Amino acid sequence: MTTYTKADRAPLTERQEARRRRILRATTQLAARGGYESVQMREVAELSEVALGTLYRYFPSKVHLLVATMYDQLDQLHAQLRRRPPRSANSRERVVDTLLRAFKGMQREPHLTEAMMRALQFADRSVGAEVDTVSRETTTMILEAISGDEPAAEPTAEDLAVIRVITHTWHSSLIAWLNGRASIAQVRTDIETVCRLIPED
Amino acid sequence: MTTYTKADRAPLTERQEARRRRILRATTQLAARGGYESVQMREVAELSEVALGTLYRYFPSKVHLLVATMYDQLDQLHAQLRRRPPRSANSRERVVDTLLRAFKGMQREPHLTEAMMRALQFADRSVGAEVDTVSRETTTMILEAISGDEPAAEPTAEDLAVIRVITHTWHSSLIAWLNGRASIAQVRTDIETVCRLIPED
DNA sequence: GCGTAATCTAGAACAAGTTTCAGTAACTGC
DNA sequence: GCAGTTACTGAAACTTGTTCTAGATTACGC
Numbered sequence: 001m002t003t004y005t006k007a008d009r010a011p012l013t014e015r016q017e018a019r020r021r022r023i024l025r026a027t028t029q030l031a032a033r034g035g036y037e038s039v040q041m042r043e044v045a046e047l048s049e050v051a052l053g054t055l056y057r058y059f060p061s062k063v064h065l066l067v068a069t070m071y072d073q074l075d076q077l078h079a080q081l082r083r084r085p086p087r088s089a090n091s092r093e094r095v096v097d098t099l100l101r102a103f104k105g106m107q108r109e110p111h112l113t114e115a116m117m118r119a120l121q122f123a124d125r126s127v128g129a130e131v132d133t134v135s136r137e138t139t140t141m142i143l144e145a146i147s148g149d150e151p152a153a154e155p156t157a158e159d160l161a162v163i164r165v166i167t168h169t170w171h172s173s174l175i176a177w178l179n180g181r182a183s184i185a186q187v188r189t190d191i192e193t194v195c196r197l198i199p200e201d
Numbered sequence: 202m203t204t205y206t207k208a209d210r211a212p213l214t215e216r217q218e219a220r221r222r223r224i225l226r227a228t229t230q231l232a233a234r235g236g237y238e239s240v241q242m243r244e245v246a247e248l249s250e251v252a253l254g255t256l257y258r259y260f261p262s263k264v265h266l267l268v269a270t271m272y273d274q275l276d277q278l279h280a281q282l283r284r285r286p287p288r289s290a291n292s293r294e295r296v297v298d299t300l301l302r303a304f305k306g307m308q309r310e311p312h313l314t315e316a317m318m319r320a321l322q323f324a325d326r327s328v329g330a331e332v333d334t335v336s337r338e339t340t341t342m343i344l345e346a347i348s349g350d351e352p353a354a355e356p357t358a359e360d361l362a363v364i365r366v367i368t369h370t371w372h373s374s375l376i377a378w379l380n381g382r383a384s385i386a387q388v389r390t391d392i393e394t395v396c397r398l399i400p401e402d
Numbered sequence: 403g404c405g406t407a408a409t410c411t412a413g414a415a416c417a418a419g420t421t422t423c424a425g426t427a428a429c430t431g432c
Numbered sequence: 433g434c435a436g437t438t439a440c441t442g443a444a445a446c447t448t449g450t451t452c453t454a455g456a457t458t459a460c461g462c
Contacts, residue, residue, distance in 0.1 A: 013459075016409090036325075041449060051411040053452085062449065121322040121373075124237075125380050132382060161387075161394045168373035168391070169366050172322075176369075179326050181333060186362075190369070193362045196398060214429075217439085242419060252441040254422085263419065 020058055022048040027069045031115035039066065039115055060126075066119030067130045073116065074137050077102055081141060091146040092198045098145040099170055099191050106174065107184070114178045121175060138170075139163050146198065162197045169194040221259055223249040228270050232316035240267065240316055261327075267320030268331045274317065275338050278303055282342060292347040293399045299346040300371060300392050307375065308385070315379045322376060339371075340364050347399065363398045370395040 012020065026047035030039045041062060045055045059065035086097035106113040123131050142163050143155055155163070173190040176182035182190075213221065227248035231240045242263055246253045260266035287298035307314040324332050343364050344356055356364070374391040377383035383391075 015458085019410095037448095040447095051413090052450090053412085054410055056450070057409080060450095118323060118325070121376070122319060123380070124319070128380060128382055131380070135382075161390050164374075164383075164387070165366075165370050165391055165395045168370045168377075169395075172369035172373055173365075175322070179324070179329060179332070181329055181336070182365075186365070189362050190366055193398065194366045194370075194395070197394065216428085220440095238418095241417095252443095253420090254442085255440055257420070258439075261420095 019048070019050055019054070023050060023055060023058055023065070024069055024072055027065055028073075028112060031066070031069065032109050032112040035111040036066075036115040036118045038111070041065075063119045063123050063127050064130060066116055067123060067127055067134060070116040070120055071130070071134050071137065073112075074134060074141075077105060078137065078141055081144070085148075086145060091148060091201050092195050094145040094148055095142055095166070095198060096192055096195050098141065099166075099195075100188065103174070103187060103191070110178060113174065117171065117175055117178065121171065135167070138167055142166060165197060166194050220249070220251055220255070224251060224256060224259055224266070225270055225273055228266055229274075229313060232267070232270065233310050233313040236312040237267075237316040237319045239312070242266075264320045264324050264328050265331060267317055268324060268328055268335060271317040271321055272331070272335050272338065274313075275335060275342075278306060279338065279342055282345070286349075287346060292349060292402050293396050295346040295349055296343055296367070296399060297393055297396050299342065300367075300396075301389065304375070304388060304392070311379060314375065318372065318376055318379060322372065336368070339368050343367060366398060367395050 023044060026044050027039055030043055030047065039062065041055060042052060044065070045052045048055070050058075055065075059068060081098060081101070086094040086101070088094045088097055120131065120134065139160070143152065143159075146159075147153065169190055173182060173187045177184065177187045224245065227245050228240055231244060231248065240263065242256060243253060245266070246256045249256070251259075256266075260269060282299060282302070287295040287302070289295045289298055321332065321335065340361070344353065344360075347360070348354065370391055374383060374388045378385065378388045
């Protein structure tokens with residue numbers, strides 16, 4: 001069993017780590033207030049007390065910054081899920097529970113969610129690595145929900161395909177809700193619908 | 202049965218209609234050449250021989266412009282599908298065929314696809330109406346594939362949920378491919394996987 | 403501690419989306 | 433066919449993401 005370490009990055013000095021945290025905190029704060037367009041690079045720099053150039057050295061674009069923020073938030077969610085994992089009897093239910101719980105959290109900070117999701121969807125090739133990181137973390141979370149207490153078998157290609165489809169639905173559906181094109185009930189329905197792809201156990 | 206008319210817009214004079222066409226053509230051209238970032242509003246204006254202000258009168262933002270382009274392309278695809286509809290025996294297969302055929306078309310113009318898809322995913326509330334239009338058209342296409350030659354029954358809420366999930370997967374999967382994060386085979390797999398939600402008939 | 407290289411700062415400069423405005427052209431109702 | 437309104441043009445201005453520069457600061461090997 002591997003330990004879950006932070007994503008590998010070039011090693012940072014303490015002050016650098018602190019700067020990085022300040023930047024992410026400022027981003028979260030601004031995003032929570034007004035969503036994607038309220039995250040303005042100059043404001044992030046000012047609020048985190050860092051020069052604009054430095055901000056760009058840490059995160060090479062606004063999208064990188066927001067995807068990193070997403071990873072950060074996802075990490076917190078993941079930790080929370082490990083503390084109190086869903087307790088339903090079958091894997092399908094556990095996945096639905098997991099996603100609905102995540103959704104509930106996101107409803108509490110719709111602007112923040114919007115900012116992160118927009119960035120994630122808008123990301124192009126240059127953000128590939130970071131998006132993959134988020135994607136892997138999401139996959140892990142769903143896999144853990146599927147396995148429950150069990151030893152967590154190696155996922156098959158089929159499993160991974162299903163998880164990809166679930167993730168796709170999860171993201172698009174969330175965006176539709178954030179844009180007022182889908183109701184909360186619809187998001188829930190979509191999640192339940194797509195989770196029917198998980199074989200009963 | 203309702204006739205399939207063009208999306209309703211304020212009535213335009215002939216020259217206005219011509220301007221609109223020129224703009225969309227220019228957009229398609231630029232997008233096909235270099236994708237989302239090559240569609241620059243000043244260039245679109247110049248290429249379509251229209252003042253920048255006029256461009257903005259017709260399409261209030263770059264995203265509006267690209268979503269309108271998407272609708273336009275979708276319309277052509279739809280017409281083509283009506284001429285030569287998929288002939289498979291069951292609805293599930295027909296939907297898979299439809300989406301794979303669309304995918305094949307998109308592989309021919311990856312930059313154009315990228316531009317339209319990025320815009321569609323990035324669109325916020327202000328583009329809600331236009332995105333809905335695209336969404337309805339897509340839904341119609343999938344519904345027609347499901348019904349085949351049959352009279353096309355009124356879709357149930359369940360049908361619509363499945364179609365939403367399919368559409369979500371379709372879009373996200375395409376984006377992942379365009380960004381080099383998924384292979385063509387993966388897109389195909391994802392489509393086949395999500396289509397298992399369509400009940401056998 | 404000292405010299406050197408990497409990092410950080412403040413601020414200007416640049417790029418592309420969007421807005422604005424004064425003047426001209428095209429349509430509409432009569 | 434004309435008056436009045438609406439639409440179009442060309443150009444400048446404004447906004448925000450991104451890049452660049454010169455000088456100050458910090459980290460690091462010795």
